[in-house]
Amino acid sequence: MQAKNTLGLILFPAFDWAISPTHPEREERLLYTQDQLLEEGIEDVEGIEFHNPAIALDKDINRVHFCYPDAKTLLTESHYIASGGVMKAFDLVLGGTTDKSFALVRPPGHHAQRVVYGDRGFCIANIEAVGLEYARQKYGDMRVAIVDTDCHHGDGTQDIYWNDPDTLFISFHQDGSTLYPGTGFVDELGGPGAYGCNINIPLPPNTGDQGFQYVLEHTVLTILSEYKPDLIINSAGQDNHYTDPLTNMNFSAQGYAALNHSLNPDIGVLEGGYSIQGALPYVNTGIVLAMAGLDYSGVYEPDYHLGKWKQSDKVTKQVEEIAEAVYQLWQKRKELGARKFGGQKSVKRQRRVYYDTAGIMESQVQEFKVCRNCPGVNSIISQNDQGAKIMGITVPRQACPSCQREGYRLFSEANKAHYNQIYLQDQSKDQYQVRIPTRR
Amino acid sequence: MLIAGIDMGGTNIDGVIIRNGSLHKAVKHQVNHDDVLHSILACLQDLLRDVDEGNLERINLSTTVCTNAIVEDKVSQVGLILQQGPGLQWQFDRMGDYLRYLSGSVDHRGKLVRSIDKEELEQVRQEFSDSPIEAIAVVSKFSPRNPTVEEQVHQLFADAYEHITLGNSISGRLNFPRRVETSYLNAATYKTFNAFADHMRKALSEKQIKAPVYILKADGGTIDLEGAAAKPVETILSGPAASCMGMRALLSPDNSDSCLLDVGGTTTDIFFLVDGVPVFEPQGIEIDRRKTLVRAIYSVSIGLGGDSHVRFVEGDLQIGPERLGNAVAFGGEEITPTDALVYLGAMEGQYPDKSHQALKRVAGQEGIMPGELALTIVAKMCSMIKNRIGDSLRKINSSPVYTIKELLEDRVVKPGSIGIIGGSAKALAPYLEESLSLPVNCPEYFAVANAIGAALAKPTVEINLFADTEREIMSISELGVYEKIDKNFDLAEAKRIALAKTREAGRALGLDEIQSEAEIVEAGSFNMVHGYLGADKNIRVKAQIKPGLLTGDR
Ligand SMILES: [Zn+2]
Ligand SMILES: [Zn+2]
Numbered sequence: 001m002q003a004k005n006t007l008g009l010i011l012f013p014a015f016d017w018a019i020s021p022t023h024p025e026r027e028e029r030l031l032y033t034q035d036q037l038l039e040e041g042i043e044d045v046e047g048i049e050f051h052n053p054a055i056a057l058d059k060d061i062n063r064v065h066f067c068y069p070d071a072k073t074l075l076t077e078s079h080y081i082a083s084g085g086v087m088k089a090f091d092l093v094l095g096g097t098t099d100k101s102f103a104l105v106r107p108p109g110h111h112a113q114r115v116v117y118g119d120r121g122f123c124i125a126n127i128e129a130v131g132l133e134y135a136r137q138k139y140g141d142m143r144v145a146i147v148d149t150d151c152h153h154g155d156g157t158q159d160i161y162w163n164d165p166d167t168l169f170i171s172f173h174q175d176g177s178t179l180y181p182g183t184g185f186v187d188e189l190g191g192p193g194a195y196g197c198n199i200n201i202p203l204p205p206n207t208g209d210q211g212f213q214y215v216l217e218h219t220v221l222t223i224l225s226e227y228k229p230d231l232i233i234n235s236a237g238q239d240n241h242y243t244d245p246l247t248n249m250n251f252s253a254q255g256y257a258a259l260n261h262s263l264n265p266d267i268g269v270l271e272g273g274y275s276i277q278g279a280l281p282y283v284n285t286g287i288v289l290a291m292a293g294l295d296y297s298g299v300y301e302p303d304y305h306l307g308k309w310k311q312s313d314k315v316t317k318q319v320e321e322i323a324e325a326v327y328q329l330w331q332k333r334k335e336l337g338a339r340k341f342g343g344q345k346s347v348k349r350q351r352r353v354y355y356d357t358a359g360i361m362e363s364q365v366q367e368f369k370v371c372r373n374c375p376g377v378n379s380i381i382s383q384n385d386q387g388a389k390i391m392g393i394t395v396p397r398q399a400c401p402s403c404q405r406e407g408y409r410l411f412s413e414a415n416k417a418h419y420n421q422i423y424l425q426d427q428s429k430d431q432y433q434v435r436i437p438t439r440r
Numbered sequence: 441m442l443i444a445g446i447d448m449g450g451t452n453i454d455g456v457i458i459r460n461g462s463l464h465k466a467v468k469h470q471v472n473h474d475d476v477l478h479s480i481l482a483c484l485q486d487l488l489r490d491v492d493e494g495n496l497e498r499i500n501l502s503t504t505v506c507t508n509a510i511v512e513d514k515v516s517q518v519g520l521i522l523q524q525g526p527g528l529q530w531q532f533d534r535m536g537d538y539l540r541y542l543s544g545s546v547d548h549r550g551k552l553v554r555s556i557d558k559e560e561l562e563q564v565r566q567e568f569s570d571s572p573i574e575a576i577a578v579v580s581k582f583s584p585r586n587p588t589v590e591e592q593v594h595q596l597f598a599d600a601y602e603h604i605t606l607g608n609s610i611s612g613r614l615n616f617p618r619r620v621e622t623s624y625l626n627a628a629t630y631k632t633f634n635a636f637a638d639h640m641r642k643a644l645s646e647k648q649i650k651a652p653v654y655i656l657k658a659d660g661g662t663i664d665l666e667g668a669a670a671k672p673v674e675t676i677l678s679g680p681a682a683s684c685m686g687m688r689a690l691l692s693p694d695n696s697d698s699c700l701l702d703v704g705g706t707t708t709d710i711f712f713l714v715d716g717v718p719v720f721e722p723q724g725i726e727i728d729r730r731k732t733l734v735r736a737i738y739s740v741s742i743g744l745g746g747d748s749h750v751r752f753v754e755g756d757l758q759i760g761p762e763r764l765g766n767a768v769a770f771g772g773e774e775i776t777p778t779d780a781l782v783y784l785g786a787m788e789g790q791y792p793d794k795s796h797q798a799l800k801r802v803a804g805q806e807g808i809m810p811g812e813l814a815l816t817i818v819a820k821m822c823s824m825i826k827n828r829i830g831d832s833l834r835k836i837n838s839s840p841v842y843t844i845k846e847l848l849e850d851r852v853v854k855p856g857s858i859g860i861i862g863g864s865a866k867a868l869a870p871y872l873e874e875s876l877s878l879p880v881n882c883p884e885y886f887a888v889a890n891a892i893g894a895a896l897a898k899p900t901v902e903i904n905l906f907a908d909t910e911r912e913i914m915s916i917s918e919l920g921v922y923e924k925i926d927k928n929f930d931l932a933e934a935k936r937i938a939l940a941k942t943r944e945a946g947r948a949l950g951l952d953e954i955q956s957e958a959e960i961v962e963a964g965s966f967n968m969v970h971g972y973l974g975a976d977k978n979i980r981v982k983a984q985i986k987p988g989l990l991t992g993d994r
Pocket of ligand 2: 371372373374375376377399400401402403404
């Protein structure tokens with residue numbers, strides 16, 4: 001059997017790591033996926049290769065995050081490896097080893113935002129962002145679309161790319177009013193430098209294969225064809241599955257595989273999905289076959305039969321309305337952005353962020369400089385209910401000289417007395433610094 | 441005590457007698473491929489001349505009976521019955537005319553999703569009844585997790601066929617397409633091998649030879665004749681294993697990493713030892729473009745040997761992969777690496793003058809000095825070997841790992857020495873030493889290395905234990921174990937059973953207390969959590985008696 005697209009699989013089940021022995025993110029999570037892939041003989045398909053993950057360095061993490069107190073303290077080995085797995089996925093594709101790659105790693109990362117105090121939704125490091133920013137430094141900047149098909153809103157990825165016009169983030173998810181993390185509404189469209197490049201498609205509970213395929217074809221593919229990314233990444237969370245214990249959607253392995261086939265991503269990254277027996281083995285096999293360009297029509301769950309998960313007419317109608325609304329917003333993004341930010345020198349965004357796994361509440365204010373020549377330098381002032389207060393400054397990759405200077409000025413002039421730590425994330429020079437005020 | 445070792449190659453059959461661990465006698469015969477048995481018996485008779493048969497402890501045999509049958513397509517018609525279930529649909533198109541698929545499936549946990557359709561099976565039975573089918577193979581997806589489907593088919597067909605291969609008996613490792621290929625080959629060679637085994641037993645009993653017969657496997661271990669008769673596929677492609685085990689015996693490498701080279705006339709075989717133990721193929725050996733689950737020593741064969749054809753293509757020196765004949769130094773027409781070594785004075789030839797002249801002629805055509813040409817040829821040969829070793833090591837060192845511990849440990853295989861045998865081995869050794877910057881060892885006597893390897897190989901056992909406390913099932917496919925366990929079954933118990941069963945299997949194969957020492961290769965226990973309550977366990981243990989030498993092995 002010969003794959004139509006060569007595919008690099010980074011299957012790293014981390015059989016010796018768990019958040020806790022009975023936590024959904026435990027050793028067993030990819031056990032049956034591995035069993036299924038082995039039994040299907042995937043290793044013997046010509047053109048599919050297995051690779052070990054790389055291991056991310058602190059610099060790879062700091063390129064994306066402000067970790068408090070630091071990456072070493074917050075991340076476990078598993079986070080460095082999951083991030084390294086995605087880095088390897090980028091290396092395989094951009095280095096020309098394989099046409100496509102799929103990182104089946106754990107834990108996931110799409111709830112990890114720029115500021116990190118601890119674990120949110122089982123995520124500490126945003127593994128897609130770590131991989132992508134590593135790749136951009138190594139292979140040069142590129143226009144990238146990240147399509148997040150996890151059932152939960154990819155709020156971490158949204159936050160990290162909020163103001164980046166070269167990263168189009170599209171998240172499909174169960175409506176935030178019915179599911180963690182409670183965000184991801186259609187009007188969250190991005191910062192002043194990238195308005196419209198953040199697209200949320202909140203779907204009603206019980207959306208099935210038909211609804212996902214509709215949204216993909218009607219909205220996502222159209223937007224992608226207009227955005228023209230150099231690279232498409234699929235954050236392939238698998239908790240939209242009808243057996244998932246944490247969510248209420250009716251997506252099947254066939255649906256996931258068909259979606260992947262239509263989306264045709266260059267790189268896939270496993271995100272969430274905790275139906276480890278009923279969904280993951282089948283969904284992952286379906287995605288692997290779809291990415292390799294092989295026939296996936298034989299992949300279905302033991303209890304799957306056609307028509308069982310057909311969505312109601314009411315859901316179909318809701319889905320169609322949302323899909324159309326999202327597309328309208330995309331088309332009008334320029335005028336909407338001009339109306340929203342016109343004439344402003346800087347834009348502030350104020351939020352509270354809850355770390356459900358770590359039990360931390362954060363409040364932050366992010367300020368974006370509105371710049372005609374680049375997306376603009378931005379800074380975050382953040383504090384949490386554990387007594388930490390930090391300031392983080394990001395000089396974006398595309399920063400103009402004036403924004404670069406502004407970033408360094410903010411960093412050196414920040415009042416040490418007010419913060420536990422001050423960070424400078426200069427993505428334009430790939431340099432990352434921290435000032436830790438000496439305590440009296 | 442005496443051990444007889446016999447190795448059947450393409451042209452020769454070599455035999456040795458090992459007495460108390462050292463070579464006592466060696467014989468070489470021509471193989472008659474039309475009568476393999478006769479060739480073996482003739483060799484054995486020659487070996488046992490002037491030897492006290494009463495002291496013969498065992499006869500170890502590396503045979504090409506099954507290999508030849510497969511490669512020459514002289515195999516039985518097999519009725520192949522598959523339950524492929526959902527998933528990737530492999531096309532099994534080289535399995536003869538009697539391939540049937542059953543509906544129903546078993547899932548990855550071993551749970552029965554839908555049972556087989558009795559009527560459907562009855563129809564297959566009728567279709568097969570009027571056919572030249574000699575053996576049946578039955579394979580269902582996930583049968584190592586639950587062999588019920590295969591056993592049901594077995595029950596229905598048992599009265600009509602002499603042999604039925606069940607997929608789950610082949611290996612406990614998961615890989616459906618390989619299990620299908622391996623089961624097919626096992627059924628296809630069953631009759632041929634059993635005819636051979638019967639004749640062998642009969643001939644030995646006529647000659648009053650009571651020593652048990654063991655057959656060499658591709659993993660460098662042996663299996664007794666009874667075991668081989670039940671699972672003949674285990675005997676395929678044992679040649680490289682004989683060579684590797686022979687080199688181990690002759691070189692007695694220490695417990696470090698090393699690389700072994702068998703430089704023949706046409707090809708060079710490369711093997712690796714890690715901590716003194718051969719590296720295995722990750723999944724199993726490939727024969728006749730069929731990928732199997734037959735465990736095998738990892739070997740790489742390159743079309744480069746002492747007799748490889750040397751020529752210049754547009755000023756570019758090329759060696760092999762074809763062999764046109766002997767080296768000029770041994771009566772051939774065209775120059776070879778052997779001629780280069782003869783020119784350099786590294787080895788003796790039968791016709792040194794002719795060899796020198798031929799080399800000079802080629803050097804003249806290319807406008808270089810003959811000495812330079814000879815050195816270039818040898819250097820090229822060394823660099824080809826070096827590159828291939830490098831490629832193989834990269835592959836071995838990037839084999840997938842699944843735990844953080846293994847990934848962080850990053851065990852890199854890095855040979856500290858090279859062992860080499862073959863006609864030009866001694867001559868090549870100093871050049872290789874320089875090229876590889878590693879010590880190269882060449883044993884004094886290697887003409888019958890393969891037979892020595894066969895003689896000294898000891899039985900090996902590999903088992904895969906799987907336990908699921910929710911289903912209350914434990915299985916060891918390789919030993920036909922599928923039994924009930926209680927809820928409290930745990931990893932410690934699983935390891936204990938795996939070691940005991942492995943040792944027991946080793947003892948049944950004639951190993952003594954020390955030789956049957958078993959080891960755990962992999963072990964894992966996974967909490968299966970239902971909701972957030974109560975944890976059942978999913979346990980996997982792999983145990984083995986690793987390949988080694990019967991005498992003098994560490
Ligand atoms: Zn999720
Ligand atoms: Zn600027």
